[in-house]
Amino acid sequence: MIEIDGLAKIFTLHNQGGVVIPVMPDAALRVSRGECVGLAGASGSGKSTLMRMVYGNYLASAGRVVVDGLDVVQAAPREILTLRRETLGYVSQFLRVVPRVSTLDVVAEPLLALGVEADDACDRARRLLTRLRIPERLWGLSPTSFSGGELQRVNIARGFAHAYPVLLLDEPTASLDAANRETVLTLIEEARARGAAIIGIFHDEDARTRVCDRLVDVASFAVRAA
Template sequence: MLKVQSLAKTFELSMTGQMKIRPFRDLSFEVGRGQFLGIAGPSGIGKSSILKCVYRTYLPTAGSILYDSELYGELDLAQATERQIVHLRRAEISYVTQFLKVIPRIPALDVVAERLLLRGATMEEARVQAQDMLQRLNIPQDLWSAFPATFSGGEQQRVNLARALIARPRLLILDEPTASLDHDTTLKVLQLLNEMKEQGTTMIGVFHDWDVMGRVADDILDLRIWQASQNAAETEQIPAAR
């Protein structure tokens, strides 16, 4: 479903005299249909940057991101047009960050239902499914008509998850989705994610808790190990001093 080859990203900080930061380079991995790849590593190693390259929030500096889409067949997300990316995000790719960003003064129920409306569902159908998803994620019914901006951090994150999961995407990207959730809600999220995997959703994500990630991930890419192997390979290529 997803094949990343020789991916690299470079950031240039002009305020520091064109200082360049390369969180990763020559990174390759594959994720099969209905599989979950977890990405692990310390802060600053590039986990979120990898996810943003796949979602195309960031444009990779080098490499390819081959995605088997329904709309376009196999498509390199690194080379896709902005129109193609917009269509894919609307139809088959969802991204969950740690922060909820929505239009103010829209009730939580309609925030979640919107994803289904974009796919042609009626308002009644979308709201029924949104109610079910909010209920599964422990959002009290008296909050469904309230504005998410007034919610606690954990409640906002549950709305954020509901909005992404209700669309049943082909590719789901998760950046610390359970960081602000309590234990019981985290277990519900893991249950939903495992259900979606069984239905064929492919996932790639970062979790702050290795134990939580281990309950849903089929494989884990540890960037510390990958970085060490890259450094070792580079060292071997340096000629020995005479």
């Protein structure tokens, strides 16, 4: 589902005299259906950069990133948007929403974009919000005023609303209490069981051990034990 070959990223700091920072010189990675691969490495080693290149937020300097047959590096913007809508989900560390849009609508939106009937989309959203312990009294409110933990759980609910064949997870269990952490790990296990290919960043060692088939060090792309 995910094939990465010769992937490189160089940042040029134009506001600092054109300083060039090579972040990733030659990445190679394969992730199959039903497999979860954890990215390992020190802070600043390129874990989030790799995920953003897979998602198409960062343009690669060289190489290929093929997701379900589409090379994201060469794809047109409309192709990337279609890939994100149908195939490639991304749970980042931050939830960006339009003010005054309700929490229920935020979670249901990926399903509505696929043409799912509103009643069915909202029912799926309600089930996820319930599993993630977001009180029903908050469902009609915009999440812009929520606490950090509540925002994270809404973000996770939105990311798992559609059964994406490919998932990118950036610290999905960070700052969660034990009960919600367990729910998120179960959601990841369910996604693997249905055949999703997953790349994740997990600083929680126990979470890595539980859900990752293997760890890949982004400094060398050598495999570590999960």
